[in-house]
Each structure stands twice: as C-alpha cells, then as structure tokens.
Amino acid sequence: MFLPKYPDSPTPPPAHTHTPTDTPVPVRRSLPSVSIDQKTVVALVVGGVVFTALLAAVAVTAISVAVAAVVLRSMLRDHHRG
Template identity: 75%
Template sequence: MLQPKYPDSPTPPPAHIHAPTDPAPVRRSVPSISVDRNTVAVVLVGGVVLTSLLAAVAVTAISVAVAAVVLRSLLSEQHRR
C-alpha cells in the first residue's frame, strides 16, 4: 500500500491510480476535390473582375476627393474677393 505523501493531510489517498494510456492517433483525411481547367479559369477571371472593380472604386473616390478640394478652394477664394 502507498504511504501518503503528507501524513497529516485530512484528504484520504486515492482509491486507485489512473495510468494514462497513449491516445489513439486521429486520422483525418482531406476530401478529394477534383479541380479542372474550367474551375481554375472561372476563379481567375472572377478574381480579375473583382480586383478591377475595387480599383475603379478607389480611382472614383480619389477623383471625388480631388474635385471636392478644388471646389472648396474655389469657393473660399470667392469669399475673399
């Protein structure tokens, strides 16, 4: 029988000692996805279209900001005269 580590402890020793076992390795398999040329082409074209739309929005925002600055400066010069 095992002697308690701390004899003055009010906690009784465990009834049994659990010996951990090595867990079984988890085998995960990646589902196979068939990718053909048409799928790759569609993804590439979609990426190009979305990128060009984002660029168009950025250019439009910059041009609107420049126009606002120009109009503001023109209006402030009119008030000075």
C-alpha cells in the same frame, strides 16, 4: 579566477517515465478529395481579375472625388473673399 563547478551529469534524469497503454491510437480521417477542373480555375482567375478591376475603379473614383472636393472648396473660399 574562480571557475564555476559543473555537475558530473550534464543531463538531468527524466521527471517521469512514459508507460505505454493498451488503448489504440485514434486513426485520423483524411479529408475527401476535391477535383478541380480547368473550368473552375479559369472561372476563379477571371473572377479575381474582375474583382481587382472593380476595386481599382472604386479607388480611382474616390481619389477623383477627393480632388474635386479640394478644388471646389478652394474656389468657394476665393469667391467669398472677393
């Protein structure tokens, strides 16, 4: 069997060397702190619940209209046959 020949140094030498510069690193500015009180949290939760309820009502209404359309189409088809 032939075995592959491995190099003596498993890590290649670095392609470039890092030379430090005298320019300072820019300082990151932190975002301003936002205070969230209990009233804000309650308002967000209530708004989320109301929005979810409205979306559910729209979905139920759309399903009801679709079922009514299918039933009416079926009734009209039977009426034209007779």
